Amino acid sequence: MQSLGTRRVNHQNDAVAVAVAGAASPLPLYRSAPPLEVRLEDFEAFAVDRLRVLKAISDGLSRGKKPEEMKNLVDELLKTHMSHPKPPEAVNKDVISHFVLRLVYCRTEDLRKWFLSMETTLFRYRFKRESEEAQRALMADFNLPYKAVNTAEFESVKDKLGQVARSIGQSLPTADAIFYKVPFEDVPELVAGRRVYIHRGNAYVAMNQVVSLVVTQFRSFLSKALILTNRKWTSSIKEQEKDRLTPIVEVLSTSYLGPDYSQPRESAEISLKDIDHLAKSSFPLCMRHLYDKLKEDHHLKHGGRMQLGLFLKGVGLKLDDALAFWRAEFSQKVGAERFEKEYAYNIRHNYGREGKRTDYTPFSCQKVISSTPGVGDHHGCPFRHFSEENLRAALGGMGVGNRGMDDIIDKVRNRHYQVACTLTFEAVHGSSCDAGINHPNQYFIDSQKILQSKLISSSYNARPSRMLKTIISLANISICKPAHHVKQ
Amino acid sequence: MNREEAENCREDMEIDGNDSEMPAQRHADIIPDGFNANYLKAYYGKVFPHSDIFKWMCYGHDGKHPGCDPTYLSRREFSFTLDNDIYLRFQSYTSAYELESSIKEKCPFKIDIGPVYSVNPAKRHAYAQTGDNVFTPVERELIFDIDITDYDDVRFCCSGADICLDCWPLMTVAIKVIDTALRDDFGFNHILWVYSGRRGVHCWVCDGKARRLSNEQRAAITDYFRVYKGNENSNKKVSLVGPVLHPFLARSYTDVLKDFFEGKVLLNQNILSTEEKYEKILEMIPDESVAAELRGKWQEKRKAKDDINVVRWEQLKSLLYSGKVKHIQGLRRCIEEIIFSFTYPRLDMEVSKHMNHLLKAPFCVHPKTGRVCVPIDPNNCEEFDPTAVPTLSQLLQELNMSGSRADMDDELDRTSLGRAVRYFRSSFLQPLLKSCKEEIESAYNSRLQQSKNSLSW
Ligand code: SF4
Ligand SMILES: [Zn+2]
Numbered sequence: 034m035q036s037l038g039t040r041r042v043n044h045q046n047d048a049v050a051v052a053v054a055g056a057a058s059p060l061p062l063y064r065s066a067p068p069l070e071v072r073l074e075d076f077e078a079f080a081v082d083r084l085r086v087l088k089a090i091s092d093g094l095s096r097g098k099k100p101e102e103m104k105n106l107v108d109e110l111l112k113t114h115m116s117h118p119k120p121p122e123a124v125n126k127d128v129i130s131h132f133v134l135r136l137v138y139c140r141t142e143d144l145r146k147w148f149l150s151m152e153t154t155l156f157r158y159r160f161k162r163e164s165e166e167a168q169r170a171l172m173a174d175f176n177l178p179y180k181a182v183n184t185a186e187f188e189s190v191k192d193k194l195g196q197v198a199r200s201i202g203q204s205l206p207t208a209d210a211i212f213y214k215v216p217f218e219d220v221p222e223l224v225a226g227r228r229v230y231i232h233r234g235n236a237y238v239a240m241n242q243v244v245s246l247v248v249t250q251f252r253s254f255l256s257k258a259l260i261l262t263n264r265k266w267t268s269s270i271k272e273q274e275k276d277r278l279t280p281i282v283e284v285l286s287t288s289y290l291g292p293d294y295s296q297p298r299e300s301a302e303i304s305l306k307d308i309d310h311l312a313k314s315s316f317p318l319c320m321r322h323l324y325d326k327l328k329e330d331h332h333l334k335h336g337g338r339m340q341l342g343l344f345l346k347g348v349g350l351k352l353d354d355a356l357a358f359w360r361a362e363f364s365q366k367v368g369a370e371r372f373e374k375e376y377a378y379n380i381r382h383n384y385g386r387e388g389k390r391t392d393y394t395p396f397s398c399q400k401v402i403s404s405t406p407g408v409g410d411h412h413g414c415p416f417r418h419f420s421e422e423n424l425r426a427a428l429g430g431m432g433v434g435n436r437g438m439d440d441i442i443d444k445v446r447n448r449h450y451q452v453a454c455t456l457t458f459e460a461v462h463g464s465s466c467d468a469g470i471n472h473p474n475q476y477f478i479d480s481q482k483i484l485q486s487k488l489i490s491s492s493y494n495a496r497p498s499r500m501l502k503t504i505i506s507l508a509n510i511s512i513c514k515p516a517h518h519v520k521q
Numbered sequence: 522m523n524r525e526e527a528e529n530c531r532e533d534m535e536i537d538g539n540d541s542e543m544p545a546q547r548h549a550d551i552i553p554d555g556f557n558a559n560y561l562k563a564y565y566g567k568v569f570p571h572s573d574i575f576k577w578m579c580y581g582h583d584g585k586h587p588g589c590d591p592t593y594l595s596r597r598e599f600s601f602t603l604d605n606d607i608y609l610r611f612q613s614y615t616s617a618y619e620l621e622s623s624i625k626e627k628c629p630f631k632i633d634i635g636p637v638y639s640v641n642p643a644k645r646h647a648y649a650q651t652g653d654n655v656f657t658p659v660e661r662e663l664i665f666d667i668d669i670t671d672y673d674d675v676r677f678c679c680s681g682a683d684i685c686l687d688c689w690p691l692m693t694v695a696i697k698v699i700d701t702a703l704r705d706d707f708g709f710n711h712i713l714w715v716y717s718g719r720r721g722v723h724c725w726v727c728d729g730k731a732r733r734l735s736n737e738q739r740a741a742i743t744d745y746f747r748v749y750k751g752n753e754n755s756n757k758k759v760s761l762v763g764p765v766l767h768p769f770l771a772r773s774y775t776d777v778l779k780d781f782f783e784g785k786v787l788l789n790q791n792i793l794s795t796e797e798k799y800e801k802i803l804e805m806i807p808d809e810s811v812a813a814e815l816r817g818k819w820q821e822k823r824k825a826k827d828d829i830n831v832v833r834w835e836q837l838k839s840l841l842y843s844g845k846v847k848h849i850q851g852l853r854r855c856i857e858e859i860i861f862s863f864t865y866p867r868l869d870m871e872v873s874k875h876m877n878h879l880l881k882a883p884f885c886v887h888p889k890t891g892r893v894c895v896p897i898d899p900n901n902c903e904e905f906d907p908t909a910v911p912t913l914s915q916l917l918q919e920l921n922m923s924g925s926r927a928d929m930d931d932e933l934d935r936t937s938l939g940r941a942v943r944y945f946r947s948s949f950l951q952p953l954l955k956s957c958k959e960e961i962e963s964a965y966n967s968r969l970q971q972s973k974n975s976l977s978w
Contacts, residue, residue, distance in 0.1 A: 193768050196765055196766075196767070196768050196771065197767060197768060199763065199764050199765045200763040200764070200765050200766060200767045200768075201763055202763055202764065217706075217707060217708075217741075218730070218734065218735075218738050221737050221738050221740070221741035222741065224738075224741040224742065224744070224745050225740065225741040225744035225745060226744070227745055227767040227769065227770075230768060231706040231707065231745075231769070232705070232706065232708075233705065233706075233707075233708040234707055234708025234709075234730075235708070
């Protein structure tokens with residue numbers, strides 16, 4: 034329990050809190066920070082819950098989920114993480130968690146971008162859940178300057194509007210259908226999908242598409258707000274709160290949420306003789322590759338030993354078995370004596386038995402992906418570090434067929450390495466992995482679960498850790514920075 | 522251009538300097554064909570339309586109106602690729618004189634134009650030190666880059682950087698489709714099309730509202746134009762879904778693509794003449810039995826009076842349109858998909874999506890072909906012949922032949938570039954500047970109004 038009691042979260046925003054818990058508008062617009070008392074542990078816990086939602090949305094998007102699937106996903110997420118038996122409490126949690134994460138995600142361009150995009154997506158699907166009446170009310174709150182198209186004009190473009198509607202598989206607009214005429218710049222997503230008729234710079238937006246207008250507003254408002262929050266953060270909050278909020282905020286953006294893989298789960302201990310079999314059935318590609326290389330060369334360089342060694346520890350290989358395992362391979366190459374002298378130390382060290390008693394934690398995907406293997410190294414994430422050709426061959430070796438292959442490669446090209454890995458998991462196991470792959474050990478556990486066809490609800494998801502473990506980074510977001518390109 | 526490309530470029534340039542693939546010229550002994558730094562010096566000295574480029578880049582901010590932004594030009598990035606592979610980025614200029622003398626002095630092999638930044642790009646480091654991270658692009662023309670090498674799977678006359686009059690019409694069609702949409706759909710008016718000097722075209726959309734588009738809005742426009750599914754690097758497969766086409770696609774199809782395909786592509790590229798070629802088209806038919814039926818027909822050798830391509834195309838159409846196969850899923854859009862695959866513009870999406878892409882300035886000379894990047898009139902783009910575009914050596918020759926006079930415009934008129942420059946001025950620059958002035962004026966007035974209001978209060 035925190036002894037700090039309560040803490041007023043207030044961003045010194047002068048505006049009146051209009052949207053908080055407003056009875057007319059169950060969907061907050063987050064115009065200004067809530068003048069609410071928040072217990073410090075709620076501050077953190079609410080933020081973590083919202084992060085789970087945003088993170089799952091991010092996964093859903095990069096896995097190319099269809100709008101319908103996204104809708105269900107968001108419904109499910111809100112129910113699981115954001116609901117509260119008392120509705121006003123739910124709204125408070127909603128608003129508080131949003132503002133906490135604003136603080137967390139205001140601090141760099143990349144963080145802002147990610148947060149903006151996920152919050153906007155969340156808002157979009159929540160807006161769509163609202164009744165038409167509530168939607169109009171929200172539109173009014175946004176003060177949108179658009180006018181509905183009058184009858185005469187409607188008649189003149191009716192055919193085109195009908196053509197667009199049919200081109201996206203919708204029914205023809207009826208005579209009393211409402212269309213708004215808006216600058217095409219205001220509905221980029223409708224333009225991008227050719228979901229509107231555009232003429233001389235104006236897009237004709239149907240009532241069932243106004244979500245795009247609202248979302249654009251929401252987005253631009255939030256974008257500006259994040260910049261302002263960032264200014265306040267750097268100019269005052271960070272310093273004022275350096276003993277209380279600042280550490281929480283700083284850890285929140287880089288860390289998150291998964292189970293802790295540094296200790297093998299009690300139930301799962303593996304023995305030496307199983308490794309070979311497990312490597313083939315349940316190792317993710319990064320570990321499978323290291324394993325194969327080790328068997329082939331009877332040697333791995335330091336980076337590879339760390340990555341595989343800690344993974345094996347997480348999988349449940351005991352220290353003695355680990356020593357035996359590495360010895361069996363290395364002694365073939367360097368001899369048993371040199372192994373004991375030069376390498377055994379390292380392995381004990383990984384298990385925290387020598388040197389500083391740090392208990393080394395298995396690497397998360399984030400860490401593996403961001404490593405920089407050099408010549409002769411085999412660690413790293415094959416999705417990121419292999420050439421396309423080698424990757425295809427390696428995937429073939431895992432048993433991925435042609436059909437899955439192209440999807441996977443496509444994700445890789447878009448730098449969604451973990452999504453590619455998730456698809457690989459699914460292709461290999463013929464079963465879905467909705468949580469996405471965040472950690473090689475999670476890959477292993479999920480694989481085992483499927484293979485042993487145990488109930489899904491076993492240990493992995495059972496105990497959502499409230500602690501801010503720094504194991505699994507939230508930021509498995511691949512951000513493609515537009516470089517300065519030069520064209521002939 | 523990265524270093525490697527720059528190096529390749531140099532190699533090729535040397536080679537080009539020695540061979541003589543250009544049409545033979547009179548006085549070839551005086552000005553040999555090709556491209557070199559000396560020619561370029563003369564070109565920048567006497568022919569290059571410095572002041573037009575300057576006026577364009579100022580967008581009306583010429584200091585003559587109190588509403589002008591005196592920093593506007595100085596915030597624009599220029600970058601130069603020099604003879605010795607040196608690549609100078611973030612050059613900026615405050616006056617016509619500065620710009621012109623820098624070009625004349627440095628004699629760049631290539632001039633690229635970048636965005637307008639929040640601050641003078643040459644001084645970006647100084648601003649960075651103030652702590653406010655303010656160096657960011659704020660304006661940029663909406664640009665498009667279409668390169669004929671992206672059509673290599675649908676042109677059989679040439680490949681790679683080569684072009685000929687059989688495949689060039691692909692570019693013409695691209696110009697028509699995109700230009701019409703930019704004007705009629707998006708409402709842009711100030712659009713400049715430019716020959717890239719070798720194997721493609723560039724498009725500059727210069728309306729104020731185009732220059733101020735966000736990256737997201739640029740991406741939206743680019744996606745509006747996109748008909749290929751999957752990743753840009755993967756299969757170039759056209760996918761048209763839905764019971765009817767979006768009005769933009771429908772218009773492009775009926776007004777441009779269909780006739781072009783049946784009138785030109787079919788014959789010029791002989792796309793159904795051999796088994797190897799027609800198999801590619803049969804691959805686009807999603808139903809194997811239908812494809813097999815056509816294959817059967819086409820494998821029989823039969824003498825036909827008409828062109829074999831036309832005959833086969835008619836067979837394909839009549840089969841696909843026949844009641845017999847109408848019910849088969851996926852066949853509905855098949856003919857359109859084939860035609861789109863062969864004719865629809867293939868844009869380099871990345872160029873258009875971000876404000877910070879650089880693009881070669883018009884009137885540069887392409888180092889490999891020696892051809893000048895001249896504007897193309899979209900209303901008469903069929904008439905544009907890339908093989909007849911003036912070359913550097915040709916221009917110098919023309920100058921030499923007519924003796925020397927002082928007047929710059931005169932100088933221009935004596936070369937075959939005169940027409941291109943005059944088109945640039947009258948059809949692009951003048952209307953553009955007129956609307957820029959109006960925009961500056963009205964922005965100024967409303968600001969004035971605002972400050973009056975606040976004063977009276
Ligand atoms: S995504 Fe993670 S588990 Fe998969 S190969 Fe890469 S690092 Fe390993
Ligand atoms: Zn050709």
